[in-house]
Amino acid sequence: MSQRRGSGRPTIADVARAAGVGAITVSRAIRRPEQVSRELRERIDLAIRELNYVPDPQAQVLASGRSNVIGVILPSLTNNVYADVMQGIYDRIEGSGFQIQIANTRYSEDEEDRLLQLFAGQRPAAMLITGIDQSDATRAYLAKADFPVVQIMEHAPDPIDMLIGFSHVEAARVAVRHLMEEGSRRIGFLGARMDPRMLRRREGYRAQLREHGLYDPAREAMTSAPSSVSQGRALSGRLFDAASDTDALFCANDDLALGALFECMARGRRVPEDVAIVGFNDLEMMAAAVPAITSVQTHRYRMGKMAIDMLIDRIEEREVPERGVDLGFQLIVRESSRRG
Amino acid sequence: MSQRRGSGRPTIADVARAAGVGAITVSRAIRRPEQVSRELRERIDLAIRELNYVPDPQAQVLASGRSNVIGVILPSLTNNVYADVMQGIYDRIEGSGFQIQIANTRYSEDEEDRLLQLFAGQRPAAMLITGIDQSDATRAYLAKADFPVVQIMEHAPDPIDMLIGFSHVEAARVAVRHLMEEGSRRIGFLGARMDPRMLRRREGYRAQLREHGLYDPAREAMTSAPSSVSQGRALSGRLFDAASDTDALFCANDDLALGALFECMARGRRVPEDVAIVGFNDLEMMAAAVPAITSVQTHRYRMGKMAIDMLIDRIEEREVPERGVDLGFQLIVRESSRRG
DNA sequence: TTGGCGTCTGGTAGCGCTACCATCACGCTA
DNA sequence: TAGCGTGATGGTAGCGCTACCAGACGCCAA
DSSP states (O other): OOOSSOOSSOOHHHHHHHHTSOHHHHHHHHHOGGGSOHHHHHHHHHHHHHHTOOOOHHHHHHHHSOOOEEEEEESOSSSHHHHHHHHHHHHHHTTSSOEEEEEEOTTOHHHHHHHHHHHHTTOOSEEEEESSOOOHHHHHHHHTOSSOEEEESOOOSOOSSEEEEOOHHHHHHHHHHHHHHTTOOSEEEEEESOOHHHHHHHHHHHHHHHHTTOOOGGGEEEESSOOOHHHHHHHHHHHHHHOTTOOEEEESSHHHHHHHHHHHHHHTOOTTTTOEEEEEEOOTHHHHSSSOOEEEEEOHHHHHHHHHHHHHHHHTTOOOSOSEEEOOEEEEOOGGGOOO | OOOSSOOSSOOHHHHHHHHTSOHHHHHHHHHOGGGSOHHHHHHHHHHHHHHTOOOOHHHHHHHHOOOOEEEEEESOSSSHHHHHHHHHHHHHHTTSSOEEEEEEOTTOHHHHHHHHHHHHTTOOSEEEEESSOOOHHHHHHHHTOSSOEEEEEEOOSOOSSEEEEEOHHHHHHHHHHHHHHTTOOSEEEEEESOOHHHHHHHHHHHHHHHHTTOOOGGGEEEESSOOOHHHHHHHHHHHHHHOTTOOEEEESSHHHHHHHHHHHHHHTOOTTTTOEEEEEEOOTHHHHSSSOOEEEEEOHHHHHHHHHHHHHHHHTTOOOSOSEEEOOEEEEOOGGGOOO
């Protein structure tokens, strides 16, 4: 009983003593019950409950060399989009025995590199990262890391390891095509933050219009500031001032779309009669707006959940059927763009 | 070189060998450089850089008995309010050497109890919890825990340990008083989720109206469903149907307020002429709406940041001047309630 | 009977770090 | 000169757990 240091909590040795077995057998009874005879297992379980024993995860990690921490690198914590992803992540982690360690790059590639270094020092069990635009150094590092990696939010042909997302270019094309089908020809673009996903949506917008000879750079209003409803008002206001005959807006984010709707209200432009509006992500409020706003639905929650699913499968050495998953998207048409 | 297990990474022993000193001196040079002579310090620093040595946090925790994990228990991850709090938390943690471990109660007290047990098993360095309505068991446990605890989001006289927040009752009273001053007499209430904070806002609403003999239970529309813009539409619609002469709405959340605004638009009720609207939290979109929506500004980011500040001060055994901090709130008056 | 094999169990030696205590050199006082 | 405090350094023994290997036991085939 020379307990010089110690936390005061029961240890595996206490359980072993109480159950009259060796410490290692307790360890096995916890991790691989099938390797321990039924009788001992029951005695050990009883002792565990009586002592209220909880294994010390730090010691487990140190002894086994296996960590139970999944690192998650997201560009933002406040953006609704990533909040939904996080919800999916945490819902899947719940009860899995793994822990999430979140970090936030604020949309900076340098930060991403730095945070990755930091995580690496902690020997994560797996890593989840956002997007497909990592620096060469990061890609190289992750490619030879000995833990599984999943990239989320975008679909692309060459994942570092695993990938789950959808095509922003395609989603934007579908949205713009819809505006064209409803009769718009002078279609504007609103974008903020201009992160890689945003740029791909703009790419889809441009490609779709170019194919029909309708692209006009004067109808693009963009800012590197974060996306917000106020930015939506400011950008759409700027666009209306510069190209007042614009008859539709493809907004690369829902808050921009909502801001555009308000700006139209403030200027007396009718939606959808004078200006049709389409948003992106289909946040809850889109359906409640007046008029309800058309938007591209994306599967953010599922993306977070499935990403963790794939990582855990790989950590536990199960087959992962598909390394690159395309979750797709769906255009939800509402009044803001319906002219039929 | 009998490296039977090992991670392959350099250890403190490697650094010690390279620098020609004892392992413990390396340990000290890292944690308390002032206790090591300048000469050795320089040799050790050099060896660290050459070997690219990073201390293993797991081993540090195990050996020292001190954890660097701060547990954070929030009721929701997707609610904008807590997203802002989290941003503050992570901004303060950045570079501090501490780690955040988030858990999500989904507004359930049972979950809170369970999660707390789980955290306790990991010997956190500190705990941050939301609100002041913990179960007796949780309160008792935390009160005698050997780590600092901070409660956030509300102000109250009897913190478990430390507390930072504001009075929801007072904030609601100020909002309702403002509506009265602008000439409203038949003031309704919209509430969703009905968590403790929401109930206190309702309490403030009721108290303010009762003082003036204006309280009418028929003007309250509530749901236990999560707050959302759609709920704002549904609840305000229900209220207009039941008490159609309602001339103002105090909405206990901004998304409800935005929904109410949309519902007014859909029904042709003018805001603020027919119905004045006040929200709660002052999310960014409130200022961009048309009309702009009056709301109670709360200091969510600061709350998260300061809470971690206080915890770290206490972990590092610095004086914390005030155990209960009232951050207050501010009514931001905009067109949606201005009739003067 | 012997040998071989599989199943269950335990002892020992770490994982990488730090607490605790011992040691030693040095300078100062009596 | 002895004695002693002080500051710098290092050795040892853990922290709580698991990998590795050895041993015990039962069973079956030869």
